[in-house]
Amino acid sequence: MTKTTAIHWNTLSAESDAGWTTVPGMEGIAEERILSLDPETEEYTKLTRFLPGCDSTALGPKIHPYPEEIFVVSGRIYDATFDRWLEPGDYISRGPFEVHGPFRTETGAVVLEVSFPQRVDEVSPDV
Secondary structure (H helix, E strand, O other): OOOOOOOOOOOOOHHHHHHOEEOOOOOOOEEEEEEEEOOOOOOEEEEEEEOOOOEOHHHOOEOOOOOEEEEEEEEOEEEOOOOEEEOOOOEEEEOOOOOEOOEEOOOOEEEEEEEOOOOOOOOOOOO
8 A cells, every 4th residue: 555645735825724623642732734644554644734832841741662853944943952942944853762852932823744653663772
């Protein structure tokens, strides 16, 4: 099977707000919009919208056993692991078990994420 195909016209416009859903565990601070999904491999492309005032410090850093790529579309978001503000145009290709976050933003940010959950690295590096 392949990833779903669809057309999403201007996902950042106010008219497209109905397509966003809460990121599980990040109620009130982040929303997501799935753009494409492969039900067999679970690979997906999505937008994550970090709402103004978002601060995920209480959730701690993120780590997962699969690779992902992110591209900052708009706004500005701080990644505490890198001690760096990510801004539009920033791109990161993360390998399995690469620590990232927690995140915070005053103004909000939209990030494009392409993830590959089936490409799991079963051996966790010493962290």
